[in-house]
Amino acid sequence: MKKIFIFVFISILLTAGILPANARDLVASMGQLPVLIEDKDKGPFVELVKAIDDVYTKGKIIREVYPFKRSLANVVDGKADFHIPLIKNPLVSEDTLPFRYSSIPTGPVAFVIYSHKDNPLTKQDISDAADSRDIPFPYQIDTLQGHADFFNFPVVENYDFESALKRVSIKRIDAIIMPQEECDSIIKKMKIKDIHRALYYEFDSMIILPKGIQGSETDLIITNALKQLKSEGQLEKINEKIHKPYIDWQPYKDNF
Template identity: 30%
Template sequence: MITNRVFIKFICLLSVFFYCNSSIATDILRVSIPQMPVHAVSQNEGVLVDFVKVLAKKLDQNIEIQIVPFSRSIYYVVTNKVDFHLPFIKPNDDSLPKDNFIYSDETIFHVNFVLYTHKDRLVDISKLANYHIETDSAHLPFFGELKMGSSCILCSLKKVQHKMTDGYIFADSSTDPLLRENLALLAGVKRQLYKKFAVKMVFPNTKKGQELNKTLSAIINEMRLSGELEQLLFSVDFVYNDWQI
């Protein structure tokens, strides 16, 4: 185990060395992160904001952080306006077209996607196409049975509460904080686990994007082996908790 860790650390340092001697190392890197509770509240607050700052320190390079709506963040990466985006779930069947971006080799964390419905409505989770269920607009390609996109978590929860939709599917690490803060207004909303996904970074499908993926993935792997990654991301990487019971 020690030998493996030493080897991985060597590979990580070697990747950073080659990266720092490449042309892209002279540029300021740009990352876009969707504005979400806990993950990225502002340019200076959020678990993923802190994570990017750690990456910048390990790279010894400035990373410009942009906090924008989720769909815009994905647009920025596929149009090469930023150097990478996070977070983005990886579909289990690898069926999502990704000609315009590449996933990071390393997984950052895992996330619970939860189905939020009204307690008075029964929704068959195996037949979601039969219902009017929203998810974040940028995630619609992951769920062929869903057709309704949203860019506002709280708005979608309110629609569920007032039975304007049959449900809403999104990450519990982003949605639960808003549900807990607004329990008086959302008393009719109930939760159940939909699926658990691996969470990655994504890069433009360019030579620079491929190089940056290798470099950052090596750093992330080293952080995982040392325990630093778990310590940094524990507030968004956890086992599903049915806390409403």
């Protein structure tokens, strides 16, 4: 009789909204990235997870950091509620992936074409060459490791931003297409003056969730949190530390 009473009492509280039906702690698996995610307490993406945690009042978010591939696998294997971050590939259907994307992005990631100022390349140049069936693709282009399938033309994956920029500077390759902030910081640090910049595409930076009901519930939590952070202006401030929209800047014209 006592158990029945407790069950009825809890049911009344749930119905009244006094106890949240979806109250639970979440495990955030964060992929280790230089500067952006250095450990579970340091980095702009960590700040974003902390901000989501502050907004999410029905539980707490447990932050964990892993090598990037393992962090992503944690979501697929059911060991984490979400992974952050991953750039959304517009050429790959979400239906073919073992995970799902969050409903809204955390912010933009500008991939920039870095070519030599003597032979500057634009997105139109590359698209025209890729669409031509008369000749083989004429450019040698490097991109960030793990992102070769983001492009419909031949690219070489390169994990080292500095060496990739040096190869462009000495005309060993025609261009690289890589994230803006990482490359720009190296250009300024090394004072590489012979680089031309042009926007290739602004991809969406996403949070990754498991497929199924639990993933949908977590997506709702994250979506509501991101909307609130955006309305309060916090999301923009955090994104200023992560990735900014494309900046129209030319190193060969700048005195740095």
